[in-house]
Every structure is written in structure tokens, then in C-alpha cells.
Amino acid sequence: MTAAQNPNAILAVENVAMHFGGLIAISDMNFHVNEGELVSLIGPNGAGKTTAFNIITGFQRPTKGRVTFRGTSLGGLKPHQVTALGLVRTFQRTNLFDKISVFENVLIGLHRKTSARLLGTLLSLPRERKAEAELRDQAWEILRLVGIEHQAKERAASLPYGDQRLLGVALALAAQPSALLLDEPVSGMNATETGRFIELVNKLRARGTTILLVEHDMPMVMGISDRIVVLNYGRIIANGTPKEIQNDPDVIQAYLGQGVKHA
């Protein structure tokens, strides 16, 4: 189905293919995400999920096809321009500003939120000081939302692994997403942390954030998704509700059948 057929689609991936030399990472991908929906993109290792994220967010150019967000084609946009439209991603491998504090990480993440002007900044005008103070308040808010406010002063790299993952999400949230792309957010988290993360996702959904989730944790995916898109060898083999997916013979054969990894 294309965006034209889905007036509610906020994000639409149409006929996207990605070739790396001879390797076909994505052969022909079509799916969409509706406003406010939580869609999971699942598939075995190497299926092309991260590649799809890279294409959607402007980090890689697709060999063919196009991506639209709120009706705007993302073709040719740079990552920061995609982010400016409100489409923000996290990374599969922990990706932080390692050497600086957690609080400063989030302040950097809030880049899009600042209203400070250059001249006012150099003159340290009241308007800019106020903007800076507000930015700091917002940074605290995000840290509290994610639940790592007690770590604010720590260097990002010195956080426990689970908290580093959360800081990655905090950075993305600071960039004010209307649609959030999460690449394996709970990988490496223990059960308690995963539980806390699901709570966070529910809070975000309550605010109306659209979410596209890549995750290997099947209980989580089945539990929180509105819809699931299954990818195998660069091809979409199923697209439906969790129940439909669980009973889909192709999926059981191609994916669940070979044993759930990273469980």
C-alpha cells in the first residue's frame, strides 16, 4: 500500500531498494506508518532493518524508490534536514557524546529547541539567557522522563550499559520527534530495564508520538505493536497485527521457525 492509498500515513516507504555492490540489502520495500501508530519492523539478522532506518533518515541514499514523511519526499535530504521535519532515530550500537556529561548530551540533543540568536548570544541579552535557562529545564524534564536524572553529572561513557541505551533515547527525544525510529532499544537490557523501557514507550505514545521499532525481543514486540512488518532477506514477507503475524506460515517458516535469536 502506498501513501496515496493511506491518507493517515505519516511515513511511507515506497519501492525502496538498496544494493551494496552485488549484495542486495533491500530488494523492494513498501510499507507505511500511520500517525500515532507503533509499527515494529522485525526480521532475522542481516534482513535489512538498520539499512531501512539509514535510508529513511538520510544517512544512506537508496538505489531506487522513495520515502515520504508527512507528504514531503525525503529524497536528497541530509540527516539534519530529516530531523528538522520531526523524524528522529536512535542507533543500534550505542552512540553518545562519550566524553561529556549526560546533562550536556541532552543539551546538545535539544539543539532544535533553542531560540537563541547569534548576536543576542554574543551580547548575552536577557532573551538569550532566558532561552538557555529554559533549555536547561527541558533537559532536566527529558532526563526525568527517561529516568536517568540522578546520573546527570556522569560522563556518558561511564554509565551502566542500560542507562547508556536510555541516554541514546533521551538524545533522540530532545530532538523533538513527532515520529521516532528506535533501532533495537532494549538489546542488552535486563528484564527490569526492558519493563521500564516499555513504560517509557507507552508514555511517548500517550503524547501522540508515532513509533517505528526495530527489535529482536519478541515478547516486547508482540506486546506493544499495533502492526508488525516482517522483513527477510531484504523483502517484506508479512505485514499485519501481532496476532496475524504469529499465525503467518511464511513468518513461522522464515523467521520464528529458525529459533528466536536474542530472546
Next chain:
Amino acid sequence: MNRFLPLIVLAFFVSVPLWLTDQYYLHTLVVCGIFMLAAMSLNLLLGYTGQLSLGHVAFFGIGAYVSALTSLGFSVSIFGYQITHDPWPPVVGVVLGGAVAGLCGYLIGKLAFRVRGAYFVIVTVSFAEVIRLISLNWIELTNGPLALPGIPPLTLGFEPIGYLTLWDKAANFYVVLTFIVVTYIIIKRLIDSPYGRAMIALRENETLATSVGISVTRYLVLAAVFAGTIAGVSGTLYAHYIQIIDPAIFMFLNTVTMVIMVITGGKGTLAGPVVGGLIFGIAPVILRKYVGPEVQWILYGSLMILIVFVLPEGIVPAIERWFGRASAKNSELALEPGKGARS
């Protein structure tokens, strides 16, 4: 302690001309201050955005030539047209010199930041070499190797009040000191703002920075414009203080001196280029009294190698680590959580 230290240091330097009667030492401090200013501008690129500009002297020299020609006047023919410029006051030259160098920073930034790493270094070095060759060969404008002599010293003041011409070293010392203080404050405000954070973010992790919406070219170019302008202004001060410039101003050694000042002092710290600038601005002069030029260069080089090996991050971060563990953590961004913008 950290907050008052800059003021104590400033008070000390304000007092220097009152007790330092040796004009030669005062002269050394003026030149040292001018290079310190250039090093502070280089630190914006090298320290905060992490881009190694090895052609930084080009901005310095452009500022010097623009200001010198503005205040000396010139007459050149371009494509058959005779262009004549009558002398303007040196202060206008300072503004124009900074502006032209800033514009060059913009152009080089736009061009060079498409490529980064080694290619960026090559582009900046080539830029400096092209500018040097122009200064050497456009004899009608620059006098080429014969130098531009008789550049007027800076004059301060307005028509009704009267003018003060900066002939003596103490007056020049205070002018340079003022520029250093203003530049320090500008850079500090920039770094503590979203603008500076964007630059640091690009240095630390470009992929992540772009994914939170930071435009690479926008902020690298912004840093290059600031760096170019400040270096250009320092060049104008040099021209009006020394009163004669020639193409040797573009020599690579001048860039190297700036880089050494930044790296030994501590790149990416506000005080780094100030400390590095003092050490490498004054050391050669003191050494000159006791040893010959060859030994001098050897000592100069050894000092640099020693500092870089013992304190790879530079002097300022090392001192911060020794004296205040709590504040050292935030030295690079100077942003402690909770420390509101009011403070």
C-alpha cells in the same frame, strides 16, 4: 576560584606597563598578545570543531594587508581601469581587515568543509600559499618583497574630542589587551551557547550530531567565519604596531607558532591559547638573551615536545585536573547541570 582567576590575571596584566619599564620586554608582550589573539581564533577551529587549519596565517596576513592598504591608500589598474584609494583612518582598516578575513573564512569554510581530515588540511595550506604568492607578485598593490612601509599607527578618538595616536608601547599594550579580553568573552559566550555546543558535538560525534538536527556545514562555517575574523583583526593590529609588513608574514612558521600555542596550552579550552601564547610568545625572547639562535630553536622545540609528551591534552586541562577535580570534569563545555544561565 575558577571564576576569579581570569580577573586576577587581568588585573596583573593591566598593571604590567606601570612597573615594566624595559621597552623591549613590553614590545615582546605586545607581539605575544597579537599572536595569542590569533591562537585564540585558531582554537575555535582546532579546539572546538576539531578541524586542523594549517593555513591560519592567511587570515592573519589578509587582515594585515587589508588594513595596511586601507590606511596607506593605493592605486592599481585592473583590466585597464585605474582604481585609486585614498588613505582612510587605521581604525577603518581594522574593521575592514577583520571583515575581509571573515569573508575568506566563510568561503574557505564552504569549500573546505565538504572535505575533512587530511583534505581540509591541504585546502587550508594551499589557500595560505596562494595568498602569499599574491602578496609577493601583485607588486603594484603590495610592493611585493619590497614590503609596505610606513603603515600609520592606530589612532583612537573622534573629531570633537581629539585623537590619540598609539605611538608608544604601553598604549599598544592596552589596546591589544582589550582585544584579547573582548575576544575571550565572545568565545566564552559562543562556547557556552547552543552554537558552541553544536561545534563541540560535531567534533565529538558527527553522525550523532547530525541525527539530532545539527547542520555540519552551518556550524563549521560559522566557526571558520569567527576564526577568520578574529585572526584578521589580530593581523591588523600587527600591521599598525610593527608599521611595516611584507610577504614573510605568511610564512608557515607563523601558523606553526599558533598551532603550538593552542596545543600546548590545551585545545578546546578557553584559557589554553592564552597560556600557550604566553609561554611561546615570551620564551624565545628570554632564551635569546642567553643562547644562540640554533640552541634557542632546539630548546624551543624540546619544550614543545616535552609539554606534548608529559601533558598530551595541554597545560590547562592538566592544571584543572590537579586543582579542582569537580570543575575539571566540565572544563570542555563549562556547563554544569543546575548552573543556570544567570550565573
